[in-house]
Structure formats: C-alpha cells, structure tokens
Amino acid sequence: MNGNTKQSLYIWSVVVAFTAITVILGDSLGMLSKYPENLALSLTEPLNNGMRWFVVTFGWLFKAIAWVFDWPILFAKTVLHAVPWVAMLVLATYAAYRAKGYGLAVFCAMSILYMVTFGFWEQSLNSFSLVVVSIPLAVAIGFGIGTWGFMSERAYRAIMPTLDLMQTVPAFAYLLPILLLFGFGSTVGLVASVLFAFPPMVRNTIIGLRGVPQPIIESGIMSGATPSQLFWSVRVPTARRQLLLGINQTTMASLSMVVIASIIGGTNDIGWQVLSTIRKALFGESILAGIVIALMAMILDRMTSGFAMRSASLDLAEKKRRQRGWLICGGVVLMTALMAHLIPILSVWPKELIINPAPSMNAGLEWFFLEFRVVLDNIKQTAFFYLMLPIKIGLNQAISPFSWGFSMTPLVTTVYVVLVAVPVAFMVIKGRYLLAVWAALIGLLLYSGLQGVAWTALCMIIIVIGWQTGGRSLAAWIAAGLAFILLTGIWNPAVISLYLCGVAVLIAFVLGSAIGIWASENDKVSVLVRPVIDTLQTMPLFVILIPFVMIFKIGEFTALLSIVIFAIVPAIRYTEHGLRNLSKEVVEAATAIGSTRMQLLFQVKLPLAVPTIMLGLNQTIMFAISMLVITALVGTDDLGQQIYIGLGDGDFAVGMTAGIGMAIIAMIADRITQSISRKMQAKLGIRLEQGA
Amino acid sequence: MSVNDSFTPKLSCRNLWKLYGPGVSGFLSDESRLPQNGGDGKLLAQSIREQGGIVASADVSFDLMPGEIFVIMGLSGSGKSTVVRCLSRLVEPTSGEILLDGLNLLQASPKELIDFRRYKMGMVFQSFGLLPHLNVFENIAFPLKLQGMPLQDRSARVERVIALVGLEGREDSYPSQLSGGQQQRVGIARSLAVEPEVWFLDEPFSALDPLIRRQMQDEFLRLQQELHKSIVFITHDFLEALRVADRMAIMKDGAVVQIGRPVDLILKPEDSYVREFTNDVPWELILTAGDIASDNAPPEGVREVSADTKVCDLLPYLSEHDSGVAVRTADHSLYHMTGKDVIAALASGMSTTTTAKS
Numbered sequence A: 001m002n003g004n005t006k007q008s009l010y011i012w013s014v015v016v017a018f019t020a021i022t023v024i025l026g027d028s029l030g031m032l033s034k035y036p037e038n039l040a041l042s043l044t045e046p047l048n049n050g051m052r053w054f055v056v057t058f059g060w061l062f063k064a065i066a067w068v069f070d071w072p073i074l075f076a077k078t079v080l081h082a083v084p085w086v087a088m089l090v091l092a093t094y095a096a097y098r099a100k101g102y103g104l105a106v107f108c109a110m111s112i113l114y115m116v117t118f119g120f121w122e123q124s125l126n127s128f129s130l131v132v133v134s135i136p137l138a139v140a141i142g143f144g145i146g147t148w149g150f151m152s153e154r155a156y157r158a159i160m161p162t163l164d165l166m167q168t169v170p171a172f173a174y175l176l177p178i179l180l181l182f183g184f185g186s187t188v189g190l191v192a193s194v195l196f197a198f199p200p201m202v203r204n205t206i207i208g209l210r211g212v213p214q215p216i217i218e219s220g221i222m223s224g225a226t227p228s229q230l231f232w233s234v235r236v237p238t239a240r241r242q243l244l245l246g247i248n249q250t251t252m253a254s255l256s257m258v259v260i261a262s263i264i265g266g267t268n269d270i271g272w273q274v275l276s277t278i279r280k281a282l283f284g285e286s287i288l289a290g291i292v293i294a295l296m297a298m299i300l301d302r303m304t305s306g307f308a309m310r311s312a313s314l315d316l317a318e319k320k321r322r323q324r325g326w327l328i329c330g331g332v333v334l335m336t337a338l339m340a341h342l343i344p345i346l347s348v349w350p351k352e353l354i355i356n357p358a359p360s361m362n363a364g365l366e367w368f369f370l371e372f373r374v375v376l377d378n379i380k381q382t383a384f385f386y387l388m389l390p391i392k393i394g395l396n397q398a399i400s401p402f403s404w405g406f407s408m409t410p411l412v413t414t415v416y417v418v419l420v421a422v423p424v425a426f427m428v429i430k431g432r433y434l435l436a437v438w439a440a441l442i443g444l445l446l447y448s449g450l451q452g453v454a455w456t457a458l459c460m461i462i463i464v465i466g467w468q469t470g471g472r473s474l475a476a477w478i479a480a481g482l483a484f485i486l487l488t489g490i491w492n493p494a495v496i497s498l499y500l501c502g503v504a505v506l507i508a509f510v511l512g513s514a515i516g517i518w519a520s521e522n523d524k525v526s527v528l529v530r531p532v533i534d535t536l537q538t539m540p541l542f543v544i545l546i547p548f549v550m551i552f553k554i555g556e557f558t559a560l561l562s563i564v565i566f567a568i569v570p571a572i573r574y575t576e577h578g579l580r581n582l583s584k585e586v587v588e589a590a591t592a593i594g595s596t597r598m599q600l601l602f603q604v605k606l607p608l609a610v611p612t613i614m615l616g617l618n619q620t621i622m623f624a625i626s627m628l629v630i631t632a633l634v635g636t637d638d639l640g641q642q643i644y645i646g647l648g649d650g651d652f653a654v655g656m657t658a659g660i661g662m663a664i665i666a667m668i669a670d671r672i673t674q675s676i677s678r679k680m681q682a683k684l685g686i687r688l689e690q691g692a
Numbered sequence B: 001m002s003v004n005d006s007f008t009p010k011l012s013c014r015n016l017w018k019l020y021g022p023g024v025s026g027f028l029s030d031e032s033r034l035p036q037n038g039g040d041g042k043l044l045a046q047s048i049r050e051q052g053g054i055v056a057s058a059d060v061s062f063d064l065m066p067g068e069i070f071v072i073m074g075l076s077g078s079g080k081s082t083v084v085r086c087l088s089r090l091v092e093p094t095s096g097e098i099l100l101d102g103l104n105l106l107q108a109s110p111k112e113l114i115d116f117r118r119y120k121m122g123m124v125f126q127s128f129g130l131l132p133h134l135n136v137f138e139n140i141a142f143p144l145k146l147q148g149m150p151l152q153d154r155s156a157r158v159e160r161v162i163a164l165v166g167l168e169g170r171e172d173s174y175p176s177q178l179s180g181g182q183q184q185r186v187g188i189a190r191s192l193a194v195e196p197e198v199w200f201l202d203e204p205f206s207a208l209d210p211l212i213r214r215q216m217q218d219e220f221l222r223l224q225q226e227l228h229k230s231i232v233f234i235t236h237d238f239l240e241a242l243r244v245a246d247r248m249a250i251m252k253d254g255a256v257v258q259i260g261r262p263v264d265l266i267l268k269p270e271d272s273y274v275r276e277f278t279n280d281v282p283w284e285l286i287l288t289a290g291d292i293a294s295d296n297a298p299p300e301g302v303r304e305v306s307a308d309t310k311v312c313d314l315l316p317y318l319s320e321h322d323s324g325v326a327v328r329t330a331d332h333s334l335y336h337m338t339g340k341d342v343i344a345a346l347a348s349g350m351s352t353t354t355t356a357k358s
C-alpha cells in the first residue's frame, strides 16, 4: 500500500467514524445535526430591496430595450401570420429537401400539415416568431464574443468561466430577473432565449477559429491577405462547419428556452398550450401540443445540422441548379400564396375542420388508468417505498409496518448492522480496506438517509470527495459553495435536490452504461438505440414530462422517471462511443493473444474506456440537473421548486439564491467528475507506459 | 534596380537569429557577443540553450543569386522551416537582416510587407495549405483576388498557370477531391499566379510518394527552365537536393554547417555530420567523366564524351566497350577513361565513407 492510499484510508476512516457518531447520537447533537435556522443570513430583504432599487433606477433603460425588441418580434409575427400556411409549407419543405433530402422534406410537410389540421398553427407561429428573432441575435452576439475570445487570450480567460456559469445556472432561474427588469411581454421570452442560446455559439466560434490549420493561415498570409481579409476570407470560411454546428446548437437552445419561457404566461404560444393543459390534467390536449414542439425541434435540428454537414464545395453546374431550384421554389410559393387568396382554406384552416382527438384520447386514457390502476400504483409504491424513501429519509424512518410489513425494532436494526458488517469484514479480510470503509459509509447513509444524516457529516463527505479527487483547491471551492447554501438557508431543499438527482443519476448511469455496452457489442442494438437517444436529446424538456405525468400523476416518482429518461442519453452515448473508439491495435492485440469476447470486453475494453465513460457520467449529471429544475412543475420540494415559487411570486431573492444553489451543486458535481476522469486518464497513461 | 545584375544577390540573409522561449530578446542584447561583431556564434547559441531558450536559427547567412535554386537541407528540427519563414516574415526574426533587392525586409511596414507578398514572393507548403472551401480555380485565383485584380485579368492569369502545372480540366474540383500530387500542383500554381520573383518551397514534395515525387521534381525543373525564378528550396532528401540544387546549405541545430555546390559537399565534406548526409548518395550520380578520367591519352577511335557527362549515363556503354571512352575537358585536351577507372573511383569513394564511419 503506498502513502497516497494510506492517507486516503485514514481520511475516509475519520469520515466514517464521524458519520457513525452523528448517526448514533442523532438529534442529541443539536446544532451539529440540524443546521440552526437562526444561523442563516436573512438575505431575502436586502436582495429584494437591492433588486427593487435597481429596477426603479435602471428600469427605464430595460423598458426601452424591451420596447425596441418588441418591434422585430411584432414584425416577425405579422409577416409569419400574413403568409398563408400552404406557402410556408412549400417553402419549409423545399428548404428541408435542400438541407437533407427527400426524407426530411416529407417529414417537414407532414409536420406542418399536422400543426395546421390539428389547430396549432397560430400558437406554433407565435413560438416560431420568437425563435426566428432570437436566433440571429444569439448567433451575432455569440460570434462576436467568440471572435473576441479568439483574438485575446485575456478575454478568453474571462469568457470561459462565465460561460460555464451561464450554462449551469438553470434556465428557469434566468427568467425571474429578466421578468423583473423587462416587465411582462414577449421580450422576456426573447431576452431569455438569447441569453440562453448564445453561449454554445461562443464555444463553437472559438473552437472553429482556433482549429483552422496553421498551413492554411500561412498560405493566406503569403497570398498577401490583410488582417481583415485573413479573417473573413480564410479563417471564417475554413471554420464554416464548426460555426454552422454552433448555429445548430444555438437554434435548439433558443427553441427550448422559448418553450420554457412561456411559463410566465400571457403568450398564446405552443409552450403555454402544453403547460396550461397539463395543469388542467387535459392530457390528450397536452400530448397533441407537445407533439408540435417535438416536431418543431426535430425539424429545426435536422435542417440546421443538415446545412452544417452539407459540403460547401459545389461545382458550377450544381450551384446553378441550386439557384434555379430556389427561384422555382420562390415562384411556387408566390403562386400558392395567390391561390390561397382564392381558396381561403389554404390560408386559414377553418375551426370546424380542426381534427381534435383529444376528448376521445382523454377517455381512452381514463379507461386505461382505471383498468391498470393497481399495476401502476404498485410500480409507483414499490419504487417509492423500497428505493426512494430509504435514500431520502433512511431505512431508519422508511421501514414501517405499513410499507415494509415490520417496524424498525432493535432486532431489525441489529440485523441490518450485521448485513452491512459482513461484507465490510469480508473486504477487510481481502485487504480491500478503502472499499470496506466506503461500504460502511454507504451502510450508514442508507440507514439515516440523506435528509436524516447530520449536515456536518454530509458536508464533510462532500468536501472530502472533492479533496480526494481534485485536491485542496477543489475542497476549498466546495466548502465555499456549501457555505453559500447553508448561509442562505436553502440547505433542506438542496439536500432534496441532491437526493432526487442522485437517485436518478444512479439509475440512469447504470441502465445507460449497460445499454451502451450492449450497443457497442451489437450493431443492431446500436442502430435501434441511436435514433431514440437522438430524438430524446433534441426534445424540449417540457415534452418529456407529459407521458410520465399522465401515467403516474404528479409527485417525486414522476420527476424521477423524467429525469432518468432524459439523463440516460449521455450515459448511453458516451459508453458506446468510448467502447467503440478504442485504439484498434490494443483490441487487436488482445484478440490475437486469445481473449474471449467477454474477457476482451471486461478486461481490456471497459478499463480503457473508463475516462470516456466518466465524462458520460459527468454529462449524465448535468442533464439530470437541467431536467430536475423543470420537474418542479410536477411538484417536487427541492431547489427547483424554490426557483419556481420565486418566479411565481416575483420574489427575486428566493428564486435567485435557489438558482445559484442549483448552479453550485451542478458545478461541484461537474468538477468532481471531471477530476476523476482526468485522474483515470493519467493513470491509464501510466499503465500504458508500463505495459510498453 | 539591380534585378538584372546576375552578380548582386536577389535575396540576402545576414546573421539571422530566431529564438523561442521566455525572455528571448534579452539573450542577444549584448551586441559584442554577436558573430558579426567578433563574437563566437556557437558559444552564444550554446549559452542561450543552457539558459532555457530554444535556438531555432543561429547566425544564418547566405545569398540567393538571381535565377538560382538554393537548397537548404538538414535533419528534422534543424531550423530549415524557421529560416524560410523568417525570409518571408511569417515568423519575426529575433535579430539579423534580410535584404530583398537591397531593401531591408525587416524594416518594411505591415502594408509594404503585404505588398511584397502580393507581388514579389511566392511560397509552397509541405502540407499544401489549400483553402478547403474553394475549388482549384478559386484557390489559384485567391491571391489575385486579394490584390483586387479584375476578374478578366485574373482568369487569364489563372488559365496560364493551370496550363503550366498541367491541371487543365480540374478547375472545378475541390482540394478534397484531388490526390496529394494534384493538390501540390495547385499549391505551386497558386504561388506562381502572382508571378513572384522569389520563390520559397518548404519540403514541397515530402508528402508525396516516391514515384510522384520524382515526376514532380522533373516538372519543377522544367518550370524553372521556363521561369528563371530565384528559389529557396527546402528538403531533407539528399537525392532531391542533388537533382535540383545549384548550391545548397546544410543546417544543424539552427546553424549552417556548410554551403556549396552538391559535389563540393560530397567530395569535401566539412565534418562528419555533412558526410552522414552524403553517405548514401550513389557516387555514379554525381561523379562526372572529368572527375574520374586517368591522365593517359586515349587510344584512337574510341567514343568521345564531354567532361561533365554523368558517370551513370556512361555505365551501359562502358560495360560493353573495354576500350573505354575519350573525355574532352573544358580546355579541349583529351583523357582516357575505362570501366576500371570507374570501379576504382567508386571503390575509393566507398573507402572514404567507411573510414569516416569507423
């Protein structure tokens, strides 16, 4: 055993001992167990006052900006509404064909027909007009800042951490300050969506511009380019693909934020349609509207990525043909627009003809729920009592005659202690001390639950994890973050966030990596899985909620399922990617010395893919947190709920502290998993050297 | 101007230093240590390295004559690219002088520099450096477009260089659709489109396979016969240097070890480093009949050849004619050369290299 592991063994033993003491002594520890409320600084008043002062003092400025932004939105709305839907259909279908061929064109045409005939055209256009205005703004801002970050190393160092922060602060939390500053109206949606959508453009701009190969730049200089010629004629065109990818990501972020922003209400758009029907438990309606959002997301994604992937290199004939194609398309659009003048149904779909299967869907759903109530309830109860509650409030409190059939008598406690002690002892005998200590810690946590364990113990555990993975600076950083959470009095909801997120990540990661492994070994599975996770990833978060709310009603279990389903995407993707992209030589060498397929997988491929899989875990956590906030809509009582409440009451302090608290949790998780992955990479590097 | 005077250098590189690393400008601030002021260049470079600086180019000086092909050779990392990048000021020299037609390039303003590059210099890169989003025609026209040349003149110029490098019919192709050899033709055409007076080629053929490389060398020589540019050509392939060089420099650790005609380097290498390069050179490729012929007068009636005929070209004849050939030197005297003389000369070459090795 080397010094390093010895040291961490001591540290972890101390942690376990301390946790054990807090568990045994329980509430008799007083302040050390429950964080005293009077120690929380009451920041609410000063923060709200500060914000009020700010709004009173600078409000006119933001109102003016809002007024300016109202015009392009109004303009976009007017234009979009003035165009008959057939004309839009022709235009969009042709653009889809250009971007990605017949498949997407057909898909696009069908989707627009769906929106029109099911009566969502107006709402779709209202949402779309916000997206249309926000994309160019976000792209321009992102490109500008990205270029700045590319030109100046100083700017780069300032921009990157700001982007990190902006992308971890939950989208919800953006809304409140914007709402307070700009006042109700479409501008809130626009500003929020621009703010949320420009960071990916910055990143892609920097990556793209940095990635232009040196020889190309040098040949540009030697061709006699002035600095501005070098930028616009050499760098930008060479980085074209990355820039277009940035536009793709910006588009998706913008749409997703426009949908989320409709939560503040007052807009007759598609997000509002989904939200208001969910709240009224009109699931048929909300599914139908949710489908519209999903369709919009898929079309926008495929179209922008299609344009990004398309080669810019066209020969002259092809260029001419495309120009002619667009001209013809323009002609057809004009013609259909004229035709729509004569045939009104082509311009405005009459209300009487709207297809509305929602009532019958609702009836069907009702029948289904009545029929399967017992099964569904059983699923929910089982998960709740045997998985979620123990982690949340601990076996200590979760075990009750009502759910488990027996209560937590001293005998049961003893049995539990033995059940934990036996494997721990076994590990000690095997010499795996660190593992034994961890097992004991998990046993303790399961007994008292995340909510039941003393705040001192939980803080200590988190800080030590940070210290062991990322060194002293990370530990200090985490301590500061936890101090913020404690001092602002949001410890309890933060623990619930931690618990929900933790359980969801656990499930998503285990399931996701299993599927990822399977998909890496089996091409058929891969082909099946890929479109599913692609679609899930482009889906606005709202939409993912709908089916689960429908089946399991509101509550933590619904929240958990939605988070798992969304967070499983990166777990699958990274695992498969990591396993499929190993160095060929290593795999071939292992095959050549006669490994079986299983040996190859578990002893060669998986260990080598661990750093990538860890990055997948990192992304799983990030995805989980962004979904976690949205699940406030289905009634969780975590930080997300606080943000939601703050938004509802216009309470800046409550919403903001909760938002920052969530960002802190996200950043802690991010730093820890990143350092683990880096450590593993370093370790693998060393191992490879030893092997060579 | 002195452009047409074949005894004034087209381009002069004087005491060129290029250092990388922190605090590099300080290393050369003591003027008295510079070689041109009587200091020892090698010692200076050594001491800079000991202080943690990277010496990419150390006191490099040479002249490029009008119409000459000057080859720079050396191992990887010896500073060849650095020198040629300094000549075009893609890299800012730390110290030294670069005179183009007698004008100091290092004092040129950014605008003047752009004009130099637009009208006087061309450069070809090992990795081609083509713009992926432009087709062959547009790539070649790119420098002309930057100059703001009207479209018609541009097209005429581009058509001409395309014909010159033999890319007719590929005007609409994109770099990704071309083979390596074709891409480098585009690179060459692009650098020629501006009709430069000085032409820099940094390992232009190294990325190509041997067969194509040879073919491109032939075409390069053909082009040069037509164009008479003043050329700095970088390679690490001695055979390539041999084929194209009028004069060449061998570099080591940023410094020039020896400058001369290829034959001089082979026959009179300065040190073992230079000899290592020339080791594997087949002597029959560089030895001429004049180098080998004995002092005896030739017998009557044998075939007569001039003294600068390459030995390799005579081998087939000598193998069938024991009587050998008569070699006519520049002063019109005749000497005798037989197969035996050739064998003896090659053998002596072998022995010099083997002794050098041991």
Ligand SMILES: Nc1ncnc2c1ncn2[C@@H]1O[C@H](COP(=O)(O)OP(=O)(O)OP(=O)(O)O)[C@@H](O)[C@H]1O
Binding pocket: B020, B021, B054, B055, B056, B074, B075, B076, B077, B078, B079, B080, B081, B082, B083, B236
């Ligand atoms: N930007 C830079 N920063 C630091 N060191 C550099 C830089 N560019 C070149 N060098 C160093 O300068 C030295 C000379 O490099 P250079 O590229 O001129 O070599 P070269 O002879 O062209 O080699 P090759 O045959 O591999 O192209 C090398 O030691 C290299 O590491």
Ligand SMILES: [Mg+2]
Binding pocket: B080, B081, B082
């Ligand atoms: Mg080089």
